Amino acid sequence: xxxxxxxxxxxxxxxxxxxxxxxxxxxxxxxxxxxxxxxxxxxxxxxxxxxxxxxxxxxxxxxxxxxxxxxxxxxxxxxxxxxxxxxxxxxxxxxxxxxxxxxxxxxxxxxxxxxxxxxxxxxxxxxxxxxxxxxxxxxxxxxxxxxxxxxxxxxxx
Numbered sequence: 001x002x003x004x005x006x007x008x009x010x011x012x013x014x015x016x017x018x019x020x021x022x023x024x025x026x027x028x029x030x031x032x033x034x035x036x037x038x039x040x041x042x043x044x045x046x047x048x049x050x051x052x053x054x055x056x057x058x059x060x061x062x063x064x065x066x067x068x069x070x071x072x073x074x075x076x077x078x079x080x081x082x083x084x085x086x087x088x089x090x091x092x093x094x095x096x097x098x099x100x101x102x103x104x105x106x107x108x109x110x111x112x113x114x115x116x117x118x119x120x121x122x123x124x125x126x127x128x129x130x131x132x133x134x135x136x137x138x139x140x141x142x143x144x145x146x147x148x149x150x151x152x153x154x155x156x157x
Contacts, residue, residue, distance in 0.1 A: 014021040014028075031037045043062055050058040060067050137154075 014025045016022050016025060028037060028040070031040050043058075046058045047062060050056070
């Protein structure tokens with residue numbers, strides 16, 4: 001015969017007149033029919049307890065996508081903070097009498113290929129004035145064989 005497992009039972013009440021608690025009751029009833037009730041209660045209590053202690057271990061365990069979202073926002077925040085620090089540092093250097101560096105006009109923060117600093121020159125032009133001009137005439141006759149022969153003869157001239 002199996003020894004009884006030590007268990008504890010907790011009972012709580014929801015006020016169905018309160019719309020928030022009514023919504024919770026519907027969620028819990030739905031989870032009970034899908035046999036997920038106990039897991040949801042355990043995870044919820046673990047999550048609330050962990051967050052109230054200022055920890056995020058359970059949050060990141062239950063919702064791993066939150067970590068990626070937080071790291072993206074941290075990168076954006078750190079980039080902004082770094083940009084502000086660089087601007088402040090530049091102002092301090094300029095206040096000490098340093099001459100500001102002027103960047104060339106073509107060096108902007110645009111991505112993609114950048115133009116080389118080379119002298120401009122004109123491309124060569126093709127002079128075809130020495131060649132004869134060929135004039136093509138449209139023949140509207142219906143005799144295609146004669147049309148072909150006349151076209152060939154015009155090419156020889």
